Amino acid sequence: MAYKKILVPLDGSSFSKRAVEGAIKVAKADHASIILLGVVEIPPAAFEGYTEFAVNVEANVELKKKLYQFLDEEADNLRDKGLNTAVVVKEGLPIEEIDATVESEGVDLIVMTTHGRRGFSRFLLGSVAEKVVRTASCSVLIVRPTAPELKIIEGKS
Numbered sequence: 001m002a003y004k005k006i007l008v009p010l011d012g013s014s015f016s017k018r019a020v021e022g023a024i025k026v027a028k029a030d031h032a033s034i035i036l037l038g039v040v041e042i043p044p045a046a047f048e049g050y051t052e053f054a055v056n057v058e059a060n061v062e063l064k065k066k067l068y069q070f071l072d073e074e075a076d077n078l079r080d081k082g083l084n085t086a087v088v089v090k091e092g093l094p095i096e097e098i099d100a101t102v103e104s105e106g107v108d109l110i111v112m113t114t115h116g117r118r119g120f121s122r123f124l125l126g127s128v129a130e131k132v133v134r135t136a137s138c139s140v141l142i143v144r145p146t147a148p149e150l151k152i153i154e155g156k157s
């Protein structure tokens with residue numbers, strides 16, 4: 001069985017980028033294309049119209065721009081390696097936008113790492129990683145940043 005479309009969610013942190021190596025390996029082996037997805041987080045209450053959680057539109061535009069730059073840079077690296085790569089930025093709750101992208105794009109594999117912006121501080125898995133593992137409708141590859149081959153990559157740089 002070959003994977004055809006790989007989703008790599010990235011939250012803008014350097015930690016999240018450690019999933020990319022794993023995605024490259026699978027994409028090369030299976031001739032799969034890659035979607036890099038960034039979600040500008042909007043607190044759930046904002047959807048329900050609570051004014052105290054009003055979305056700061058200007059701050060969001062700025063965040064969106066930064067996330068695009070971060071994803072575009074990564075996409076350029078992947079394209080240099082001959083991989084078909086798309087960049088998508090959405091607003092909302094990361095887990096919902098990840099799920100929606102899996103459905104709308106026909107994603108068959110999600111590749112991500114254990115943590116993101118918040119880092120190792122709390123649990124075995126970050127909250128988004130945990131929800132993806134529990135609820136995703138496709139296969140999930142969780143890259144552990146302490147995996148031996150990633151240590152070798154770090155050692156090289």
Ligand SMILES: Nc1ncnc2c1ncn2[C@@H]1O[C@H](COP(=O)(O)OP(=O)(O)OP(=O)(O)O)[C@@H](O)[C@H]1O
Pocket residue numbers: 008009010011015016017037038039040041094112113114115116117118119120125126127128129130
């Ligand atoms: N806003 C986001 N956009 C895209 N992907 C995200 C986003 N937030 C999290 N992810 C994905 O989930 C992975 C794990 O991040 P997660 O948010 O679960 O951990 P954390 O930030 O360390 O902890 P916390 O649960 O406190 O947020 C990230 O590496 C990334 O793949």
Ligand SMILES: [Mg+2]
Pocket residue numbers: 011116117118126127128
């Ligand atoms: Mg997070």
